[in-house]
Amino acid sequence: MEEALFDLLATKKSLHNISIAELSEHAQIARRTFYRYYHSKEQVLTNYLDRLIQDYIIELQTERLIHFDDLGNLFFQYWSQYTESLKTLQDANLLVLVLQRYYDKLPAAYTSVMAPWHITNSDQRQITYDSRFIIGGLYSIFDEWLKTDHQTMPVNELVTTALNIIKRMKDN
Template identity: 30%
Template sequence: MNGQERLAMQSRTWLLEALFTLMQQQNYNEITVKEIAEQAQLSRRTFYRSFKSKDLLLDYYADQLIKKYIAQLQSLEISKMNFEQVLIVFFEFWWPEREKIRILINQNLFIFFLSRMSPQASNLYRDFKAPWHIEGSATEIEYIMSFSVGGFWNILNTWLAKKQPEEPQIMVQTLLKGLNKISQH
């Protein structure tokens, strides 16, 4: 990565930070690109070099997180992975983002993530193979991914909306306990 690319990446980071700072104080729909740029101490021109709108800034944030999450899942050894490990990775990954996710939930913007996470709407999953669907047809994989994404998104939406969300390890144990009860019936 050359200096210009690093500067562009740093500008995108500052713009994201500025947007989240502003969303703590006012409604997303009322925030202007000018305000985001000023909060980031950048010009509007710099904003528009990277993003055509503030919605695309949110899409960028969602895509970056989802890419990092998928990369983290793919770094695990699939042959030794079980559902508990998937849950641990899931909750530990999203925990550091809890404040930003909570802001999005409070602004009714977390739905952006669901649309970005959807296997049908995103090419982020194109090469992703989760351990619970290594074998199967494209249709089976699509259904399992849709089921998984919807469930995980709803858990995030419920968990991180809280002012004091439970620690990741508590969430893992809660889900395992609940799923175990369901499977026994």
């Protein structure tokens, strides 16, 4: 179903322009079958994004993140695996859904995996602001890379560019 949705998004450029009937036909299933598993075409998309985010959280939990650089590297390496589907979402003005889903899911993982290097004396309010800052910043850099440079800038250069931004800001 997800593959069918992304195929149609790539040609239609809008979730609004895709009907359930068209999506079901493209996925080669009956419309009735679609409704057994999903309530809407939006749910197909949010299920996909939630799975990617959950897999990302698992990656965060299994990696040893000592410094912020480790987090930045992991973030861009992970999400660049999905460049094609995320570019499709960006072209359909839906990439912001990733950020919205992030905000719902990642703050809970923040204390244990996202920022163990400076969490010691943070309260929940500070954690919320910290996680929004980190998530929003990394997301924005990734969004710009997808928009302008993903075909010419390798991911390792993106990582270096992003980490240099942080270092320049910290040093000034």
